Amino acid sequence: MTGRLSVVGLGPGAEDLVAPRAHAAIEAAGHLLGYAPYVARVPPIPGQERHVSDNREELARARHALDLAAAGHEVAVVSSGDPGVFAMASAVFEAIEDGPAEWRAIDVQLVPGISAMFAAAARVGAPLGHDFCAISLSDNLKPWETVLQRLEAAAGADFVVALYNPVSQARPWQITRAFEVFGRHRVLSTPVVFATAVSRPDERIEVATLATAASVAADMRTVIIIGSSHTRVVDRNGPGRWVYTPRWTRVPA
Amino acid sequence: MTGRLSVVGLGPGAEDLVAPRAHAAIEAAGHLLGYAPYVARVPPIPGQERHVSDNREELARARHALDLAAAGHEVAVVSSGDPGVFAMASAVFEAIEDGPAEWRAIDVQLVPGISAMFAAAARVGAPLGHDFCAISLSDNLKPWETVLQRLEAAAGADFVVALYNPVSQARPWQITRAFEVFGRHRVLSTPVVFATAVSRPDERIEVATLATAASVAADMRTVIIIGSSHTRVVDRNGPGRWVYTPRWTRVPA
Numbered sequence: 250m251t252g253r254l255s256v257v258g259l260g261p262g263a264e265d266l267v268a269p270r271a272h273a274a275i276e277a278a279g280h281l282l283g284y285a286p287y288v289a290r291v292p293p294i295p296g297q298e299r300h301v302s303d304n305r306e307e308l309a310r311a312r313h314a315l316d317l318a319a320a321g322h323e324v325a326v327v328s329s330g331d332p333g334v335f336a337m338a339s340a341v342f343e344a345i346e347d348g349p350a351e352w353r354a355i356d357v358q359l360v361p362g363i364s365a366m367f368a369a370a371a372r373v374g375a376p377l378g379h380d381f382c383a384i385s386l387s388d389n390l391k392p393w394e395t396v397l398q399r400l401e402a403a404a405g406a407d408f409v410v411a412l413y414n415p416v417s418q419a420r421p422w423q424i425t426r427a428f429e430v431f432g433r434h435r436v437l438s439t440p441v442v443f444a445t446a447v448s449r450p451d452e453r454i455e456v457a458t459l460a461t462a463a464s465v466a467a468d469m470r471t472v473i474i475i476g477s478s479h480t481r482v483v484d485r486n487g488p489g490r491w492v493y494t495p496r497w498t499r500v501p502a
Numbered sequence: 503m504t505g506r507l508s509v510v511g512l513g514p515g516a517e518d519l520v521a522p523r524a525h526a527a528i529e530a531a532g533h534l535l536g537y538a539p540y541v542a543r544v545p546p547i548p549g550q551e552r553h554v555s556d557n558r559e560e561l562a563r564a565r566h567a568l569d570l571a572a573a574g575h576e577v578a579v580v581s582s583g584d585p586g587v588f589a590m591a592s593a594v595f596e597a598i599e600d601g602p603a604e605w606r607a608i609d610v611q612l613v614p615g616i617s618a619m620f621a622a623a624a625r626v627g628a629p630l631g632h633d634f635c636a637i638s639l640s641d642n643l644k645p646w647e648t649v650l651q652r653l654e655a656a657a658g659a660d661f662v663v664a665l666y667n668p669v670s671q672a673r674p675w676q677i678t679r680a681f682e683v684f685g686r687h688r689v690l691s692t693p694v695v696f697a698t699a700v701s702r703p704d705e706r707i708e709v710a711t712l713a714t715a716a717s718v719a720a721d722m723r724t725v726i727i728i729g730s731s732h733t734r735v736v737d738r739n740g741p742g743r744w745v746y747t748p749r750w751t752r753v754p755a
Contacts (some may be wrong), residue, residue, distance in 0.1 A: 267522075268616065307749070313503075325598075334620070339747060339748055342631075353736070360624065371585075371591075372612075373587055375594075375595055377643075378595075379588070381636055382634065385633060386634065390750035403659070405655060483598060491610075496596070498644040
């Protein structure tokens with residue numbers, strides 16, 4: 250008998266940004282798997298076994314979850330944000346493709362969630378209001394040349410860009426290189442939004458510019474949004490400013 | 503006395519993909535505004551006034567909502583998916599920037615939602631599992647040359663691409679041109695996902711390829727996801743196939 254595997258998006262962090270379908274999938278599961286801080290966001294459920302693992306063990310976690318589902322269990326893997334965006338869903342399908350044939354019979358359910366970049370955008374206005382790209386700066390799983398090529402393409406075609414995994418201890422220099430790429434294509438007053446731990450108690454939001462971005466603190470929980478040439482800053486009558494990208498663009502000069 | 507304006511994402515359509523924060527914002531509002539089919543998704547609330555308008559009247563709707571909020575009302579504008587992605591949030595800030603000074607004092611709350619592209623991805627696997635771009639094909643508000651330039655850049659740098667507003671009666675030819683751009687950069691077996699009315703009763707999901715995509719029906723409610731060179735199709739032991747993009751890329755040849 251084959252069980253079911255749900256890959257569940259918990260959203261950015263706030264409890265009231267979790268969809269009811271995510272709760273239902275978690276409550277139905279006999280086994281809950283995930284990176285420790287994400288599993289910790291789920292209140293304990295009597296009789297449910299929890300399996301926490303490290304951030305870098307996505308493929309091992311996926312295989313463990315598929316093994317449990319193949320044995321007939323109802324299993325949930327939790328992910329922050331949307332599980333399909335730089336998260337667990339791809340690892341699950343990588344494991345299925347390379348795994349035993351029986352894994353292809355597992356009923357895999359993907360529960361989408363509110364991604365960190367959309368929650369970040371919502372905190373400052375609508376910077377992702379027009380064409381945009383999402384790029385992971387990590388070169389753990391792709392060559393740095395590929396990252397640079399995509400940054401160049403996105404900057405050159407005037408996309409707004411959301412950067413995931415901008416900084417780690419092993420590669421503090423990459424984000425500076427990313428800002429340099431955009432500095433060759435955009436004016437230095439272009440807005441740059443830093444959103445760390447969005448919607449959580451320790452949330453930090455900062456609106457900088459390309460001129461000042463290199464001095465703003467970021468870590469692996471930060472999403473950075475770099476504006477297009479059309480992205481605008483609107484002063485508020487009160488604290489802070491809005492950042493938004495209009496729905497239109499002008500004809501290029 | 504200045505009121506509050508909430509710009510609320512209703513998610514792709516299914517009731518169990520609406521976040522509790524969206525419900526709270528809608529229930530607190532004395533005035534509800536939106537495109538008629540989106541307002542129709544909200545159960546009537548006693549005492550709440552509803553103002554429906556046409557799809558193309560985003561700026562007029564935003565101004566109406568801001569007027570009501572400036573007069574002290576609690577107002578909610580509903581949007582499908584995430585309000586910050588090709589939706590109402592940008593229109594609200596365009597209106598604020600060009601509007602009377604008092605609009606800048608309005609407490610604007612943005613409630614993020616699950617976007618159509620993430621819900622579409624979740625129905626077929628994880629096609630957005632690595633770097634991707636979201637592009638609106640509509641040239642109502644930007645020159646077609648800009649659309650083409652962005653399609654070329656995204657295709658050339660091997661992004662996965664999600665296309666919004668792929669077809670309208672006035673421009674049935676644009677989507678064909680988009681597939682032609684990708685056909686110059688990708689093999690014809692590249693997966694192309696068509697997802698129409700995702701998570702709703704009349705949902706249609708189709709997995710095609712660049713070779714067959716031009717013959718698949720699409721309308722304004724369709725999100726189309728075109729794979730990168732790394733996007734893979736996995737046969738299931740059962741109906742359908744999975745489509746996913748791995749977390750890694752190989753070194754370019």
